[in-house]
Amino acid sequence: MNIWKVFKAVFSAFIGVQSEKNRLEDFQANSPIPFILVGILMVLIFIFSLVYLVNFMVYLM
Amino acid sequence: MKERSCSSAVLIILAALWSVSAQADWALNMTEGVTEVSRSIYSLHMQIFWICVVIAIAVFSVMFWSIIHHRKSVGAKAEQFHENTTVELIWTIVPVLILVAMAVPATTTLIEMYDTSDSDVDIQVTGYQWKWQYQYLGEDLSFFSNLSTNPDEINNKVEKNKNYLLEVDEPLVVPIGKKIRFLVTSNDVIHSWWVPAFAVKRDAIPGFINESWTRIDEVGTYRGQCAELCGKDHGFMPIVVQAVTDEDYALWLTEKKASIAAEVAAAARVWSLEELMVRGEQVYQKNCAACHQVGGQGISPMFPALKASAIATQAEQRDAHIKIVLEGRAGTAMQAYGAQLSAVELAAVITYERNAWGNDTGDIITPQSIQSMLKSK
Ligand SMILES: [Cu+2]
Numbered sequence: 059m060n061i062w063k064v065f066k067a068v069f070s071a072f073i074g075v076q077s078e079k080n081r082l083e084d085f086q087a088n089s090p091i092p093f094i095l096v097g098i099l100m101v102l103i104f105i106f107s108l109v110y111l112v113n114f115m116v117y118l119m
Numbered sequence: 120m121k122e123r124s125c126s127s128a129v130l131i132i133l134a135a136l137w138s139v140s141a142q143a144d145w146a147l148n149m150t151e152g153v154t155e156v157s158r159s160i161y162s163l164h165m166q167i168f169w170i171c172v173v174i175a176i177a178v179f180s181v182m183f184w185s186i187i188h189h190r191k192s193v194g195a196k197a198e199q200f201h202e203n204t205t206v207e208l209i210w211t212i213v214p215v216l217i218l219v220a221m222a223v224p225a226t227t228t229l230i231e232m233y234d235t236s237d238s239d240v241d242i243q244v245t246g247y248q249w250k251w252q253y254q255y256l257g258e259d260l261s262f263f264s265n266l267s268t269n270p271d272e273i274n275n276k277v278e279k280n281k282n283y284l285l286e287v288d289e290p291l292v293v294p295i296g297k298k299i300r301f302l303v304t305s306n307d308v309i310h311s312w313w314v315p316a317f318a319v320k321r322d323a324i325p326g327f328i329n330e331s332w333t334r335i336d337e338v339g340t341y342r343g344q345c346a347e348l349c350g351k352d353h354g355f356m357p358i359v360v361q362a363v364t365d366e367d368y369a370l371w372l373t374e375k376k377a378s379i380a381a382e383v384a385a386a387a388r389v390w391s392l393e394e395l396m397v398r399g400e401q402v403y404q405k406n407c408a409a410c411h412q413v414g415g416q417g418i419s420p421m422f423p424a425l426k427a428s429a430i431a432t433q434a435e436q437r438d439a440h441i442k443i444v445l446e447g448r449a450g451t452a453m454q455a456y457g458a459q460l461s462a463v464e465l466a467a468v469i470t471y472e473r474n475a476w477g478n479d480t481g482d483i484i485t486p487q488s489i490q491s492m493l494k495s496k
Contacts, residue, residue: 083194119230 062090068096071103124283150315153337153362153479155377157318159228160193167221176219207231226284234319235330240293246303246310246323248452249352249409253291256302260376263459264289265405266355270413286341288405289358292375293335294368300332314343314358322347335362350452352409379461386462386486392470395483399471402464402491410452415476422452426476437473437482445467462486 061117067084087093141178151161189195213416247263254261267288271277280286293299303312305323313320317333333343343358362372390398404413411417415426430436430443442464445457456465473482 062122073211075204075205078202099188115226116230119227119234 061096064092064096065100068093071097072100090115120292132457140408152316152318153335153339153341154317154333155336156228156232156333157316159224159231160318163225163228166224170217170221228386232331235300235332237298238332239256239297240299240440241302242291242293242299242303243304243328244291244312244323245306245326246305246312246349246356247454247459248307248350249345249356251291251358252306255372258372258376260288260372262375263377264291264359266352266357268355270404270408281341281436284354285344285359286353287359289347290340290361292361292363292368292371294339294365295335295362298332298334298367300330303329303331307452309347310345310349310360311347312343313346314360315343315359316341316343320346338364355409375394382461382463386466386490390463390466390482390483390486392474395467395470396474398463399467399469400475402460402468403471403475406456406460407468414476415472425472426478432478432480434480434482437484440473441469441489444490445492462493465489 063084067076067080070080084093142414149161149164151158155406171324181197243254243256245252245254250266251264252261255266266284267286268280268282269277272279272283301312301319301321303321303323304327305325307325309325311320311330312323314333317335318457319331319333321329322333323329339362341360341362343360345353345356345358347353349356381465403411410422411425412422415424415431417424417426425431430440443453445455447453447455456468460468463486465491466484469489470482472478473484
């Protein structure tokens with residue numbers, strides 16, 4: 059299972075849109091750990107990009 | 120035929136709504152206010168409202184059209200499929216774009232609202248049960264603003280005036296065209312200082328200072344209320360702001376300071392019992408009657424009676440009486456009036472309590488004795 063597919067799966071979960079075909083494919087993976095790690099990473103990225111965005115907006119004004 | 124009459128009914132209803140709203144002032148909407156911020160909040164509100172209307176019309180049209188045109192009685196067969204990623208993506212992305220489009224102007228306004236820097240006038244607003252205190256920082260000026268509505272109006276004995284429960288003895292006076300910063304806090308429970316015309320509403324929380332600001336465009340009197348349930352007289356602590364020109368503001372400042380100085384000077388002269396009673400009754404009505412009641416009978420068991428009470432009639436309780444009025448009682452609704460009223464007012468109200476309602480002790484509490492008690496603390 060390549061890492062790009064894991065990112066894609068996690069991103070699909072974030073926006074809540076995933077095709078049945080991809081979903082089944084994801085569930086073929088041997089271990090859930092990469093999904094969990096990528097999930098945590100992407101949550102952190104999401105939070106920090108929001109923090110950055112807010113700071114940037116405040117800086118702009 | 121059926122369909123036609125249905126849609127014409129809808130049209131008639133819409134037309135009716137339209138003509139009513141065209142007749143203007145329904146007064147259902149929020150006020151546009153008199154500041155730049157309040158106007159931008161108003162226009163945000165309207166923009167987002169119309170976006171919602173358009174979305175609602177679009178969504179419901181598609182929905183009703185689908186229901187009517189694909190009904191079972193005309194032989195429609197349900198499609199059996201599981202997903203359509205393209206459609207799902209569209210209905211995810213489109214709302215995100217709409218939300219972002221709304222967030223941009225909203226954020227701009229919000230940042231503007233919170234930018235309290237570079238103010239011209241700073242006023243600390245403190246909520247009390249149940250009145251507001253205004254302190255002009257750097258001006259050595261501070262006063263309380265009490266409800267001034269006639270109790271007879273409240274008790275349905277006389278006709279209510281149009282500013283019923285929205286009138287005070289001492290309004291907050293501010294200059295127009297200046298950035299006024301409010302530092303909002305509370306002395307007891309949580310209140311909220313709210314003036315719709317400025318789009319300012321800030322919680323007043325004991326131990327915290329919340330900031331807000333306004334810049335008023337037009338001379339006028341603006342009214343507001345406490346917006347956080349704060350006890351028995353929550354509805355009786357209104358806010359009145361008088362926005363005046365720069366010159367009038369300077370004039371008011373001088374006059375206000377002079378009258379406070381005169382009040383201090385008045386403490387030095389001799390006051391007769393009659394004078395103290397007249398003054399004391401006014402002070403009592405304004406500051407004490409909300410809890411201890413006009414007739415001094417209190418509201419058992421929350422607010423003790425002062426009429427015929429030991430503390431207000433017995434000679435040996437005299438100092439205890441003065442002390443509780445000056446220092447209040449921690450943890451109860453009884454506030455420390457030593458910090459709120461002038462020496463004359465304190466002397467007058469205590470004298471009044473010891474002589475009104477048949478208490479008749481004949482005691483005169485002098486402003487000088489109050490001053491020395493305040494000093495010795
Ligand atoms: Cu309040």
